Amino acid sequence: MRNNPTGRQLRLGTELRKLRERAGLTSTQASKLLGVQQNQISNVEAGRAGVSPERVRALACHYDCGDKALVEALSDMATERTRGWWEEYREILPAVLLDLAEVEHHSTMLRTAVTVHIPGLFQTTDYAREIFRQDVPEMSPPDVEHRVSFRVKRQAVLYRDSPTPQHAIIHEAALRMQFGGRSVTGAQLKHLLDMTERPHVTVHVIPFDAGAFPGSGQSIYYAQGPLPPLDTVNLDQSHGPVFLDSEAQLDKYRVLLDRMEATSLPPAQSRDFIHKVIQDL
Structure with a gap:
């Protein structure tokens, strides 16, 4: 049992x-x-x-x-009964974070939409560290480093032999937020730009002048399973990830992501936009 x-x-x-x-x-x-x-x-x-x-x-x-x-x-x-790499964090991090890594590991495609932070799978260590330092209540330095190392290991899904396709929608606000100052932000944006060159990574930017758009008030992380009924939505809340999987919820967030993508710039223009933001730093 x-x-x-x-x-x-x-x-x-x-x-x-x-x-x-x-x-x-x-x-x-x-x-x-x-x-x-x-x-x-x-x-x-x-x-x-x-x-x-x-x-x-x-x-x-x-x-x-x-x-x-x-x-x-x-x-x-x-x-599937294999114990993934995330099990080494079982007594260190909340179980819900381990569940997130497990969902990512088995996903056939990942879709994310963010308005404030760069998506976690694209974050550099310095950028991620600055994000975790802002948590309330404040985490101890060792706890911050555990979170950073866990986030970096999650990124393995983008580098394995058969990498998981990642489709990201990023608002201009997330590109211009200077977590850690210009140096950390600049390195983060250059890393993001490098990631857009990978064939399994697609990035869409929603510029400020796009105005209002559906789903603007939240970050959405959508993990596709082997079949649509086995998809999972993750909403990142201040108290930790929340998973949704009812048919109505899945339908809603598929539509939201599709509409957000329709509002955004196409990939080539998005790369040019990120490059411009780097030059503006």
Whole structure:
């Protein structure tokens, strides 16, 4: 029995519960169909107990789920039992940050929209350090360094053999905010400019003169799964990341990101814009 299930384990349980409820079955009815105790179904759906790919397929059959692609994707989630690099931070950082790294690791594409900070996967160590120094309550120097090293290790998804495509929408305000002063900001913007040259990275800039646009009041981080129903939205709050995965929420943030991208400059013009901001420093 797991005392602290990961975000991925919780998500698998949530999706199995959705399938059961869609079939109109109670957990007691599901347990009888599978020939197990009712608490076993409850523990699987709560992420407290593991489940084999074979049992996932059996549950999907009992739940009359005809979406073969979804069933196989959920079976793959049940198969995945590797402990990622983020586990070394298990007793150091909040578990929700480890869940974020796990979501990124398994994502097929990442979309982000920011209005104040440069996206985390593009941040330099000095820039990230300055961001974390502004947290309330103030973090100790060792805690700041743990956060910085964790953020840098998360960036590995952009450098591995099959890098995860990253689509970022960045408001001009985020480009002009001088965290750490001109030197740190200048190095950060040059690094961002270098990242735009990578084939799997797409950056769109929303200039001040674009005016109002949907989603302007928040930062959005959208991680695509193997199928749209398995996507995840992360909203970065002052108390930590918040994950959303209901169908209505996913639809809403897909539309928001699409509209924000439609408001922004195309990639080539965005690179020119970033270069201009660097010259203005």
